Amino acid sequence: xxxxxxxxxxxxxxxxxxxxxxxxxxxxxxxxxxxxxxxxxxxxxxxxxxxxxxxxxxxxxxxxxxxxxxxxxxxxxxxxxxxxxxxxxxxxxxxxxxxxxxxxxxxxxxxxxxxxxxxxxxxxxxxxxxxxxxxxxxxxxxxxxxxxxxxxxxxxxxxxxxxxxxxxxxxxxxxxxxxxxxxxxxxx
Amino acid sequence: xxxxxxxxxxxxxxxxxxxxxxxxxxxxxxxxxxxxxxxxxxxxxxxxxxxxxxxxxxxxxxxxxxxxxxxxxxxxxxxxxxxxxxxxxxxxxxxxxxxxxxxxxxxxxxxxxxx
Numbered sequence: 001x002x003x004x005x006x007x008x009x010x011x012x013x014x015x016x017x018x019x020x021x022x023x024x025x026x027x028x029x030x031x032x033x034x035x036x037x038x039x040x041x042x043x044x045x046x047x048x049x050x051x052x053x054x055x056x057x058x059x060x061x062x063x064x065x066x067x068x069x070x071x072x073x074x075x076x077x078x079x080x081x082x083x084x085x086x087x088x089x090x091x092x093x094x095x096x097x098x099x100x101x102x103x104x105x106x107x108x109x110x111x112x113x114x115x116x117x118x119x120x121x122x123x124x125x126x127x128x129x130x131x132x133x134x135x136x137x138x139x140x141x142x143x144x145x146x147x148x149x150x151x152x153x154x155x156x157x158x159x160x161x162x163x164x165x166x167x168x169x170x171x172x173x174x175x176x177x178x179x180x181x182x183x184x185x186x187x188x
Numbered sequence: 189x190x191x192x193x194x195x196x197x198x199x200x201x202x203x204x205x206x207x208x209x210x211x212x213x214x215x216x217x218x219x220x221x222x223x224x225x226x227x228x229x230x231x232x233x234x235x236x237x238x239x240x241x242x243x244x245x246x247x248x249x250x251x252x253x254x255x256x257x258x259x260x261x262x263x264x265x266x267x268x269x270x271x272x273x274x275x276x277x278x279x280x281x282x283x284x285x286x287x288x289x290x291x292x293x294x295x296x297x298x299x300x301x302x303x
Contacts, residue, residue, distance in 0.1 A: 009215070037273070039274070076287070077268050
């Protein structure tokens with residue numbers, strides 16, 4: 001009798017803990033989704049210094065010594081960027097985007113590192129950009145989520161996006177079909 | 189004679205104490221197990237997320253501070269722009285280090301959104 005009562009209490013306790021954990025997880029996912037459908041629009045980012053070549057690439061962005069061809073600019077202060085990070089996290093290992101790197105603009109190194117670790121960005125070439133000083137100083141970009149496209153180390157296009165697959169389709173399609181993204185051809 | 193009586197009375201009481209102690213230990217184990225489970229499930233939240241909430245497309249530590257964007261952008265601060273999926277743009281400003289050192293009159297965040 002006593003053992004049965006204790007077992008029932010144990011089951012109820014574990015059940016309550018699991019129930020609240022599920023509520024917490026659900027709450028976190030709803031907050032990230034924002035209750036709004038994700039836009040697949042990829043639009044040019046105004047104000048970026050097209051044609052610019054960076055003085056130097058941060059070491060974390062160089063994969064095998066090569067500079068990235070596409071740089072995703074995220075920020076630890078940007079809620080939309082959490083959704084982008086979630087999309088990147090869902091990309092299966094080995095099915096990544098060759099030549100893609102991630103810059104995380106942040107107020108403090110520790111906050112940026114927590115953003116990288118908490119969102120699984122460490123498996124991509126990445127750079128924690130304190131104050132956003134590198135990406136703003138080199139390319140005039142202080143906006144997220146955005147993507148910078150490079151050809152021969154030169155910035156040829158900059159986009160605002162909210163869907164990684166849509167961005168990838170836009171970038172790879174334009175670069176494969178035309179040699180340069182449309183935005184650069186218009187600017188040059 | 190009295191001693192024999194007293195001994196005879198105490199024996200059943202000692203026997204009844206054993207299940208009581210066992211019950212206490214068992215229920216204590218159940219409570220400790222519950223606490224350990226709760227600590228395991230809930231103990232892994234990052235410190236920053238404890239006081240971080242979304243505002244527009246911003247991810248703000250210590251929001252609703254009553255400060256303006258201009259006040260936030262004075263002194264040591266970090267400001268960044270973001271866009272929501274619906275097209276609204278926001279300025280997200282952190283004054284000092286609210287995500288690291290918690291909320292105070294100098295460690296706060298401000299978000300301002302325009303459509």
